[in-house]
Amino acid sequence: MKDEILSEPATKGDLINGLAKLDIKISALAETVTRLAIDGAKTQADVRQIKDDMATKMSTKDDISRILNAIDKFAGVSENYKRKDLERGHMLMEQHDKLENHEGRLILLETPK
Numbered sequence: 001m002k003d004e005i006l007s008e009p010a011t012k013g014d015l016i017n018g019l020a021k022l023d024i025k026i027s028a029l030a031e032t033v034t035r036l037a038i039d040g041a042k043t044q045a046d047v048r049q050i051k052d053d054m055a056t057k058m059s060t061k062d063d064i065s066r067i068l069n070a071i072d073k074f075a076g077v078s079e080n081y082k083r084k085d086l087e088r089g090h091m092l093m094e095q096h097d098k099l100e101n102h103e104g105r106l107i108l109l110e111t112p113k
Contacts, residue, residue: 010018
């Protein structure tokens with residue numbers, strides 16, 4: 001667009017042409033602003049979704065620490081149960097041996113006199 005300096009006064013036609021050009025530029029600017037507003041709203045929705053995902057779906061160091069502590073407690077209980085189970089098994093084997101030899105011991109105790 002070149003600048004023209006006219007020495008004559010503007011006519012009604014010049015003003016109408018100028019307003020038409022200005023209206024076209026304003027329409028294009030309004031479309032750009034609308035498009036930017038829509039993009040901004042989409043970006044804001046994406047940021048909200050990311051914040052929600054981070055708050056609900058991602059683990060923090062505290063979450064991981066709580067999980068590891070729970071695993072450690074469970075492992076301790078499991079080891080304790082395993083130890084007690086081995087002790088019970090040993091006691092049962094001793095009782096089984098005594099029951100197996102019960103007849104032999106009774107015979108020795110009831111020997112004829």
